Each structure stands twice: as structure tokens, then as C-alpha cells.
Amino acid sequence: MSAAREGLVVASHGRHCVVESSDGQRRICHPRGKRNQSVVGDRVLWKPAAPGASRGHGDEGTIERVQERRNLFYRQDEVRTKSFAANLDQILILLAAEPVFSESQLARALIAAEAAGITPLIALNKSDLVEPFERAWQRLLPYRHMGGDTPGQAHHYRVLPLSLAQCAEVDRTALLAQLQGKATLVLGPSGAGKSTLVNLLVPGAAAQTGEISQALNSGRHTTTSTTWYWMDAERSTALIDSPGFQEFGLRHIAATALAHHMPDLAAHAGSCRFYNCTHLHEPGCAVRAQVADAADATCQDGTISANRYRIYAELFEELSAAPRY
Ligand SMILES: Nc1nc2c(ncn2[C@@H]2O[C@H](COP(=O)(O)OP(=O)(O)OP(=O)(O)O)[C@@H](O)[C@H]2O)c(=O)[nH]1
Numbered sequence: 001m002s003a004a005r006e007g008l009v010v011a012s013h014g015r016h017c018v019v020e021s022s023d024g025q026r027r028i029c030h031p032r033g034k035r036n037q038s039v040v041g042d043r044v045l046w047k048p049a050a051p052g053a054s055r056g057h058g059d060e061g062t063i064e065r066v067q068e069r070r071n072l073f074y075r076q077d078e079v080r081t082k083s084f085a086a087n088l089d090q091i092l093i094l095l096a097a098e099p100v101f102s103e104s105q106l107a108r109a110l111i112a113a114e115a116a117g118i119t120p121l122i123a124l125n126k127s128d129l130v131e132p133f134e135r136a137w138q139r140l141l142p143y144r145h146m147g148g149d150t151p152g153q154a155h156h157y158r159v160l161p162l163s164l165a166q167c168a169e170v171d172r173t174a175l176l177a178q179l180q181g182k183a184t185l186v187l188g189p190s191g192a193g194k195s196t197l198v199n200l201l202v203p204g205a206a207a208q209t210g211e212i213s214q215a216l217n218s219g220r221h222t223t224t225s226t227t228w229y230w231m232d233a234e235r236s237t238a239l240i241d242s243p244g245f246q247e248f249g250l251r252h253i254a255a256t257a258l259a260h261h262m263p264d265l266a267a268h269a270g271s272c273r274f275y276n277c278t279h280l281h282e283p284g285c286a287v288r289a290q291v292a293d294a295a296d297a298t299c300q301d302g303t304i305s306a307n308r309y310r311i312y313a314e315l316f317e318e319l320s321a322a323p324r325y
């Protein structure tokens with residue numbers, strides 16, 4: 001019996017996953033048990049399959065154990081839990097001037113990131129589309145100023161303007177500075193420019209996925225759901241591409257914990273008269289007292305935008321409702 005070796009899960013497809021060993025070699029691995037419990041980003045212990053035992057995919061292996069995770073980013077609706085990836089340093093939410101993004105989806109992704117303890121970063125692409133960009137940038141005002149404007153104090157979220165198609169060197173440099181040495185999960189609505197981003201930043205992205213598809217030996221299974229790409233030869237900077245920005249279920253978060261994961265609300269929640277205030281109808285609610293009347297109000301002065309509060313109230317109701325199944 002050979003000893004188990006360490007590896008990194010770089011793609012996952014149904015019951016198979018692709019494990020990269022320290023020498024960079026990638027191979028298909030099957031879980032030892034019935035279910036595939038590993039997700040992309042997992043560190044695993046694997047063993048090569050016994051000679052002759054492989055199922056025609058060449059060199060294969062078995063996952064013996066999934067090592068303890070630093071974090072796990074996932075969403076959950078009423079019927080299922082979907083894991084995006086594990087052991088992440090940050091989550092890049094890629095939006096664009098067009099198509100118009102959903103603020104509710106953005107808020108959900110940010111809440112899930114906060115709940116998992118992973119730093120989110122927001123980028124708004126297509127700055128070359130001047131007017132739509134201006135409108136979208138304006139819609140992001142509460143996010144750009146969250147955390148207040150006290151001199152010397154950083155905003156809660158970093159929001160980067162970008163034009164990936166024009167690939168201005170200054171944009172690329174700003175983005176690279178944010179990604180260097182980290183494992184970043186990229187999330188975003190369809191059409192925002194995720195593929196453009198991956199192709200711009202990952203040399204040989206096609207080759208990396210080609211290798212995976214080849215390893216999966218499956219013309220039928222060409223789309224792996226989540227993929228880990230190395231941006232550098234030293235394999236220190238990674239981008240993880242994942243679908244699933246739509247229908248971002250937050251069933252794993254208690255309604256009463258929501259405000260805690262929304263920094264603009266959390267800043268005031270401690271001053272409510274009742275310690276268990278839901279910020280929906282209680283007297284002496286410090287959160288509601290800060291909700292701006294005007295739809296275009298910002299968080300610049302510590303106020304809460306009307307949209308953010310509406311999103312909170314809607315989510316609170318959704319998460320309090322009894323399961324339908
Ligand atoms: N004007 C403009 N168009 C861009 C920019 N970046 C990407 N695009 C275009 O936007 C479209 C969508 O880009 P993709 O990279 O395919 O978007 P995606 O997020 O991968 O979309 P899906 O494949 O549907 O998930 C393409 O036609 C790109 O050429 C940009 O900075 N400015």
C-alpha cells in the first residue's frame with residue numbers, strides 16, 4: 001500500500017474531481033465513500049489507484065480524506081446546499097454597467113461572504129460605456145461609502161472601476177494588486193465579463209481547462225461547475241471561476257443574524273432599545289432611525305440607503321418563513 005499524498009481539488013464534476021499534486025500533475029480522483037464530499041479548493045489526501053483498477057481515464061486516484069477547511073463559501077435554498085469553493089482568501093463580485101445588475105443579488109453575495117468570514121471585493125466593469133456606467137456607479141454609492149467617511153478609516157468594501165475589454169494597463173495593475181498571492185473566487189451575473197477577466201489574467205486558461213476536460217475524458221462533461229486557475233507559474237495566485245450568482249439562497253443564515261452581516265445596519269443595531277430588535281417595527285429602533293427617506297441617499301454620513309433597508313426587510317421575511325418543503 002502506498003502512502004496517501006497531499007493534493008488540491010482544482011475542479012469538481014459530479015462524483016469525480018480533479019486533484020493537483022505538489023508537482024502540478026492533475027488527475028481524476030474518486031471519493032472513497034459514496035458521496036463526493038470534496039469541493040474545489042479543498043486540500044485532500046489521496047492515493048493512486050491500484051494498477052488495473054482505473055476506469056479507463058489513465059492515472060487515477062482515490063480521495064482518502066478531506067483536510068480541515070479554513071472556510072467554505074456556499075449558498076442554500078429550501079431544497080439544497082451548493083458549495084462554491086473552500087479555503088478562499090477573498091471573493092470578487094464582478095458586475096458591469098450592462099447588463100444592469102440586481103442589487104439584491106449583490107447584497108446576498110456580500111452577506112454570504114460576511115457570514116463565511118471571507119473578504120469581498122466589488123468590481124464594476126465596462127467603464128467605457130459612459131452613461132450606463134455612471135448610473136451603475138451611482139447605484140453602488142452605498143457600497144462605496146459603507147463604513148463612513150472618517151479620515152484615515154477605510155471603507156468597509158473596496159469597489160474598483162474597470163474596463164476589461166479595453167484593458168487599460170492602470171485597471172489591470174489595480175486589479176492585480178488586489179489579487180496577488182491570494183485565492184479569489186470570481187462571482188458575477190452572466191455577461192458581466194467573467195470569461196474576459198479569466199482570459200486576461202490567466203495565461204493559458206484554455207490550456208488549464210483543456211487539461212481538466214481531458215482528464216475528465218468526457219466530451220459529454222465539458223463544463224465543470226467550478227474551476228481553479230493559477231495566475232502564475234509559482235502557483236501562488238489563483239482565480240476560481242464559478243457559476244451561480246443567480247438564485248443566491250441564504251437559508252443557512254438566521255433571520256435574526258442578518259443585520260449583523262450587513263455592516264451599514266450593524267453599525268446601529270447595538271443602539272436599539274431592545275437587544276433582540278428585528279429592526280422592522282419596534283419602538284426605539286436605532287436602525288430604522290437611520291434609514292434615509294430619499295432613494296438616492298448614501299451611507300456617507302452613516303445613514304442606511306432606502307434600498308438596503310428594503311433588501312433587509314425582504315430577506316428577513318424570506319428567512320423567517322417556514323420551509324415549504
Ligand atoms: N464595452 C465593454 N464590453 C465588455 C467589457 N468586458 C467585457 N465586455 C463584453 O461583454 C460581453 C460579456 O463578456 P463575457 O466575458 O463573455 O461575460 P461572462 O460574465 O463570462 O458571461 P457568461 O459567459 O454569460 O457568464 C462580451 O461581449 C465582452 O466582450 C468592457 O470592459 N467593456
Ligand SMILES: [Zn+2]
Pocket residue numbers: 269272273277278279280282284285286287288
Ligand atoms: Zn432595531
